Amino acid sequence: MVRFVWSEDCLRHEPESEVWVGVRTPATELPARALAIREALLTAGAEEVTAVAHDDSALLAVHEPALVEFLRTAWDEWSAASLPSDQVVPYVFARPELTSGRPPVTPTAVWARPGLFAYDTMTLIGPGTWEAARAAVDVALTAADLVAEGAPLAYACTRPPGHHVTRSLYGGSCYLNNTAIAAAALLDRTGGPVAVVDIDAHHGNGTQELFLGRTDVLTASVHVDPGAGWFPHFLGFQTENDTANLNLPLAPGTGDAEWLAAVRRAADFAAPARALIVALGVDAAAGDPESPLEITADGYREAGRILGGARLPTVVVQEGGYDLETIGELVVESLRGLSAA
Ligand SMILES: [Zn+2]
Numbered sequence: 631m632v633r634f635v636w637s638e639d640c641l642r643h644e645p646e647s648e649v650w651v652g653v654r655t656p657a658t659e660l661p662a663r664a665l666a667i668r669e670a671l672l673t674a675g676a677e678e679v680t681a682v683a684h685d686d687s688a689l690l691a692v693h694e695p696a697l698v699e700f701l702r703t704a705w706d707e708w709s710a711a712s713l714p715s716d717q718v719v720p721y722v723f724a725r726p727e728l729t730s731g732r733p734p735v736t737p738t739a740v741w742a743r744p745g746l747f748a749y750d751t752m753t754l755i756g757p758g759t760w761e762a763a764r765a766a767v768d769v770a771l772t773a774a775d776l777v778a779e780g781a782p783l784a785y786a787c788t789r790p791p792g793h794h795v796t797r798s799l800y801g802g803s804c805y806l807n808n809t810a811i812a813a814a815a816l817l818d819r820t821g822g823p824v825a826v827v828d829i830d831a832h833h834g835n836g837t838q839e840l841f842l843g844r845t846d847v848l849t850a851s852v853h854v855d856p857g858a859g860w861f862p863h864f865l866g867f868q869t870e871n872d873t874a875n876l877n878l879p880l881a882p883g884t885g886d887a888e889w890l891a892a893v894r895r896a897a898d899f900a901a902p903a904r905a906l907i908v909a910l911g912v913d914a915a916a917g918d919p920e921s922p923l924e925i926t927a928d929g930y931r932e933a934g935r936i937l938g939g940a941r942l943p944t945v946v947v948q949e950g951g952y953d954l955e956t957i958g959e960l961v962v963e964s965l966r967g968l969s970a971a
Contacts, residue, residue, distance in 0.1 A: 639765030642758030670958025825900030830911020831921030833866025882922035934967020
């Protein structure tokens with residue numbers, strides 16, 4: 631079976647809660663997710679590769695230095711300020727209309743600073759968040775290296791996930807866009823074009839916006855319709871489609887047949903590329919608490935087979951998936967499909 635890249639540091643981010651509609655709710659993006667995936671992969675006979683440290687060049691090809699520096703220092707500054715919250719959480723947001731488009735001033739108050747970079751209140755920063763997010767980048771880049779060096783397929787067990795992060799804003803339980811960073815690295819190594827197919831239950835808004843208007847990175851996303859009330863709410867619609875971006879929003883309750891037809895369209899869209907990045911969220915599964923899609927483990931294996939049918943060198947980057955009982959099996963089935971194609 632496939633080689634998978636792992637880093638213990640991805641376990642260091644431990645958000646016990648998030649702030650949703652003004653109240654603390656239990657977090658679902660937990661270290662146990664990665665451990666469950668790893669156990670299932672090892673049981674299935676996959677070969678573990680330890681992540682190799684990479685410098686910041688690929689990271690800074692995708693993200694604003696100011697976002698990276700904020701994430702690197704946010705917890706230390708917050709904890710030194712003796713604030714009442716044990717996690718970094720924004721309370722005021724630097725919307726561009728607030729300053730008529732002028733760049734906002736960096737606030738003196740530590741507690742106002744998250745509002746420069748966060749776009750929601752549910753993506754909290756605590757001790758270990760930076761270390762885990764940065765480790766996930768190394769995991770994604772190590773998988774990209776394996777593929778650039780000739781492996782047909784490599785899986786990056788990234789956590790926290792990344793596909794909701796834009797060039798300068800974090801949110802959606804994501805801090806650094808591992809998928810986009812892997813895409814940038816493969817673009818660099820292969821000359822491109824490269825394609826990202828995102829099959830997480832939620833629109834890959836960060837990845838879409840990062841590569842907007844470019845023709846060397848094709849982006850496709852199959853996800854629950856944000857118009858039906860689902861994150862990321864403000865985008866993920868077909869009106870955003872162009873020659874390099876394909877959104878395929880699906881109604882709540884969609885099952886395997888219609889979802890796989892959309893995955894097939896996304897795979898066809900990606901076919902002209904020279905390398906493929908699959909943003910593998912398994913939260914579209916029927917048992918997942920975070921989405922209303924109804925995909926089976928067989929459906930995920932078939933999605934893998936469809937995407938593998940493109941016969942492109944492929945890096946699979948882990949995104950969402952929150953049912954601890956099934957997350958490992960869903961990832962293994964997806965990779966089985968990709969390997970068998
Ligand atoms: Zn998701």
